[in-house]
Amino acid sequence: MTHDPTPRPIVAVLGIGLMGLPMARRLLAAHFEVRVWNRTASKAQALVAEGAQPATTPAEAARGADFLITMLPNGQSVEMVMSGVDGALSTLGEGTIWLQMSSVGVDWAERLGHLAEGSPVTYVDAPVSGSVGPAEEGHLLILASGPLDARPLSAPILDQLGRRTYWLGEAGAGSRAKVVLNNWLVVLVESVAETLEFTQALGLDPQALVEILSDAPIGSPYAVAKARQMLAGDFSPSFALKNALKDADLALEAARQTGTTLTITNSFIDSWHDVVAQGLGERDLSVVYSSES
Numbered sequence: 633m634t635h636d637p638t639p640r641p642i643v644a645v646l647g648i649g650l651m652g653l654p655m656a657r658r659l660l661a662a663h664f665e666v667r668v669w670n671r672t673a674s675k676a677q678a679l680v681a682e683g684a685q686p687a688t689t690p691a692e693a694a695r696g697a698d699f700l701i702t703m704l705p706n707g708q709s710v711e712m713v714m715s716g717v718d719g720a721l722s723t724l725g726e727g728t729i730w731l732q733m734s735s736v737g738v739d740w741a742e743r744l745g746h747l748a749e750g751s752p753v754t755y756v757d758a759p760v761s762g763s764v765g766p767a768e769e770g771h772l773l774i775l776a777s778g779p780l781d782a783r784p785l786s787a788p789i790l791d792q793l794g795r796r797t798y799w800l801g802e803a804g805a806g807s808r809a810k811v812v813l814n815n816w817l818v819v820l821v822e823s824v825a826e827t828l829e830f831t832q833a834l835g836l837d838p839q840a841l842v843e844i845l846s847d848a849p850i851g852s853p854y855a856v857a858k859a860r861q862m863l864a865g866d867f868s869p870s871f872a873l874k875n876a877l878k879d880a881d882l883a884l885e886a887a888r889q890t891g892t893t894l895t896i897t898n899s900f901i902d903s904w905h906d907v908v909a910q911g912l913g914e915r916d917l918s919v920v921y922s923s924e925s
């Protein structure tokens with residue numbers, strides 16, 4: 633009987649939501665030993681059936697892990713799962729790399745870095761660009777930042793999750809890039825919604841307009857996909873409006889701190905908050921179209 637003596641690296645994934653699920657699944661498929669923890673344990677059951685080890689607390693997931701991935705909504709929730717007696721930092725040991733991949737914004741990326749400073753782990757700030765489809769296919773773009781020696785060590789994990797990792801500098805640079813990209817994203821989605829409304833107001837067929845956009849360099853594949861989703865009225869989430877709105881707010885806060893004015897984002901942020909207040913925050917962000925039409 634052959635026996636593989638090489639222990640497989642252990643990866644703990646905290647947060648099995650829209651993104652955490654396909655990311656953990658890719659790591660399982662790549663034969664890492666994957667431990668999963670989710671606040672609502674039932675959402676991790678499919679992964680457990682596929683070979684992941686369930687943990688009842690973040691601390692249990694993190695014990696002895698080589699890598700820890702956090703994929704949670706915001707900085708507060710990441711801090712919560714990392715801290716306290718059941719928090720991951722209580723059991724993580726020397727040499728563990730913490731890949732913080734949630735979109736937490738500029739201030740929280742710094743705060744989480746400070747949290748890691750008092751522990752033996754290496755903190756890598758590595759939010760991602762790309763949604764559920766790219767996460768399933770390992771085609772995310774990873775906006776990584778952190779110490780030089782963490783780069784080659786993180787590569788086996790990040791290479792499974794993304795089609796390219798951009799190393800942008802010291803920890804925090806990834807989250808700064810992420811707020812810029814997501815500001816771009818929310819502006820684009822608002823523009824798509826407004827464009828469809830304008831098209832219809834002019835008595836044109838919006839489907840025909842989307843066809844033209846799909847054939848033109850000005851129509852990005854993402855914008856065209858969102859336009860089709862809006863016209864189909866299919867708001868099943870690949871990126872929840874509440875998370876996109878959180879990112880828009882993080883961008884506005886980062887801009888305020890640097891004395892930059894994000895005029896476009898400021899012009900629609902209140903209406904997006906209204907859509908969330910109507911109870912649509914769990915729907916895909918393309919649902920903002922329904923409030924315009």
Ligand SMILES: NC(=O)c1ccc[n+]([C@@H]2O[C@H](COP(=O)([O-])OP(=O)(O)OC[C@H]3O[C@@H](n4cnc5c(N)ncnc54)[C@H](OP(=O)(O)O)[C@@H]3O)[C@@H](O)[C@H]2O)c1
Nearest residue numbers: 647648649650651671672704705709734735763870871875
């Ligand atoms: N979806 C996208 O297209 C996309 C793309 C790039 C980046 N991101 C970013 O990636 C992160 C995760 O996004 P997602 O789409 O996977 O979010 P999601 O589907 O809303 O999942 C969030 C996860 O966090 C857990 N959670 C929520 N609040 C928590 C708390 N207070 N304590 C502990 N766990 C908590 C949820 O657990 P329960 O199951 O118990 O609710 C769930 O597992 C966010 O920062 C998002 O902005 C998302």
